[in-house]
Amino acid sequence: MAQEIERKFLVTGEGWKALATSSALLRQGYLSSNSKATVRVRSKDDQKAALTLKGAARGISRAEFEYDIPIEDARELLAMAAPHVLEKRRHIVPFGGLIWEVDIFEGRHLGLMIAEVELEREDQPVALPDWVGAEVSLDERYFNASLARSETVPGVK
Amino acid sequence: MAQEIERKFLVTGEGWKALATSSALLRQGYLSSNSKATVRVRSKDDQKAALTLKGAARGISRAEFEYDIPIEDARELLAMAAPHVLEKRRHIVPFGGLIWEVDIFEGRHLGLMIAEVELEREDQPVALPDWVGAEVSLDERYFNASLARSETVPGVK
Numbered sequence: 576m577a578q579e580i581e582r583k584f585l586v587t588g589e590g591w592k593a594l595a596t597s598s599a600l601l602r603q604g605y606l607s608s609n610s611k612a613t614v615r616v617r618s619k620d621d622q623k624a625a626l627t628l629k630g631a632a633r634g635i636s637r638a639e640f641e642y643d644i645p646i647e648d649a650r651e652l653l654a655m656a657a658p659h660v661l662e663k664r665r666h667i668v669p670f671g672g673l674i675w676e677v678d679i680f681e682g683r684h685l686g687l688m689i690a691e692v693e694l695e696r697e698d699q700p701v702a703l704p705d706w707v708g709a710e711v712s713l714d715e716r717y718f719n720a721s722l723a724r725s726e727t728v729p730g731v732k
Numbered sequence: 733m734a735q736e737i738e739r740k741f742l743v744t745g746e747g748w749k750a751l752a753t754s755s756a757l758l759r760q761g762y763l764s765s766n767s768k769a770t771v772r773v774r775s776k777d778d779q780k781a782a783l784t785l786k787g788a789a790r791g792i793s794r795a796e797f798e799y800d801i802p803i804e805d806a807r808e809l810l811a812m813a814a815p816h817v818l819e820k821r822r823h824i825v826p827f828g829g830l831i832w833e834v835d836i837f838e839g840r841h842l843g844l845m846i847a848e849v850e851l852e853r854e855d856q857p858v859a860l861p862d863w864v865g866a867e868v869s870l871d872e873r874y875f876n877a878s879l880a881r882s883e884t885v886p887g888v889k
Contacts, residue, residue, distance in 0.1 A: 606764065606768060606769040606785065607763065607764030607766060607768075607769065611763060611812055611813065612763040612764065612771070612812055612813075614763060614769070614771045614785075626783070626785075626799065628763065630812055638812070640805050640808075642783065642799050642801060644797070648797050651797075652785065655768055655769055656768065656769075
């Protein structure tokens with residue numbers, strides 16, 4: 576098991592674009608999100624896929640188990656998860672000695688942009704780039720499992 | 733993906749004992765069981781483990797995806813699934829050209845005994861041994877996910 580410690584921010588500027596080193600189209604669906612566990616299937620560029628189980632969040636930390644699965648299985652599991660599915664293009668953006676992930680949502684979540692950074696400790700100092708705004712780490716509306724269920728996008732005008 | 737086609741019967745006699753070729757202690761827990769999917773973690777003799785996703789049942793058939801996972805992960809996932817966990821000793825019993833599995837439940841399900849047989853087609857003829865009674869294939873009370881949630885055992889006096 577890994578422990579996932581993650582902070583999330585709304586993206587407010589475009590400065591990340593010049594820093595991005597790569598990107599991939601993520602398609603992810605939720606087979607379950609209850610109080611005990613979230614079960615996510617995710618494909619990457621429709622080529623690789625993984626099944627991820629996450630425990631209940633405690634602040635910005637949660638238990639995470641991830642297993643690679645065949646892309647054919649992922650396609651069927653995504654169909655099974657529908658309509659609780661979302662699509663986003665994830666850009667990898669090194670900044671301040673950390674790897675940021677800038678997610679530009681597509682489809683019905685178009686307009687939503689979230690930057691995530693994974694940490695090794697909860698109290699790890701993070702240099703915030705000037706292209707992020709409000710922190711939404713603890714805002715359940717921005718959990719991907721919530722977004723996959725929602726018809727509307729929070730905070731997008 | 734595999735398609736699981738399975739029939740289940742209550743065990744009423746002891747004739748299977750002389751036919752059993754092996755057995756293993758299964759410990760299984762449910763991280764989710766909703767209308768879309770059931771997510772099961774199962775350990776076998778606390779040595780091997782698998783994560784299994786099953787789609788919604790259509791009669792005696794359902795989609796099934798199974799992935800081996802490390803036993804250490806399974807122990808943590810079983811703890812995460814608690815109290816929705818059950819234990820049973822599964823005996824492998826060849827009969828009438830098919831492989832039957834006779835499950836003798838333990839713990840709070842003590843007294844429950846179910847025989848399962850996996851088929852290749854829904855209409856495949858099955859020779860019923862004289863140690864099984866009522867068929868419970870479609871009885872949701874006997875779904876393992878239901879049993880894992882229940883405090884009491886259906887049909888056990």
